[in-house]
Amino acid sequence: MFELLTRKYAILVTILAFLFIALFSEHGIIDYIKLRRQVSAVKRSIGKLEGENVQLKAQVDRFQKDDRYLEELARQKYGFIKEGEKVYRIEK
Numbered sequence: 001m002f003e004l005l006t007r008k009y010a011i012l013v014t015i016l017a018f019l020f021i022a023l024f025s026e027h028g029i030i031d032y033i034k035l036r037r038q039v040s041a042v043k044r045s046i047g048k049l050e051g052e053n054v055q056l057k058a059q060v061d062r063f064q065k066d067d068r069y070l071e072e073l074a075r076q077k078y079g080f081i082k083e084g085e086k087v088y089r090i091e092k
Contacts, residue, residue, distance in 0.1 A: 023029050062069050074080040081087055 021028065025031075071080075079087070
């Protein structure tokens, strides 16, 4: 009877040890779950950056091909004016 009980405890301890190793070891299930989350976050980041890249490429293309757009930006950002134009500044 005592031998059978000892054998059951030995099997139970062995199973628990394997479960512990499977869950908490360096390449265990918990590390796997963490890595999957990191991969998902990186994929989302890549998607966002790819979309931003498409927008920037379109803007570069517009800078290279659309002179009116370039002129409009120069006027807005740097206050450039055409020859013969007058600028009125209203200060509060």
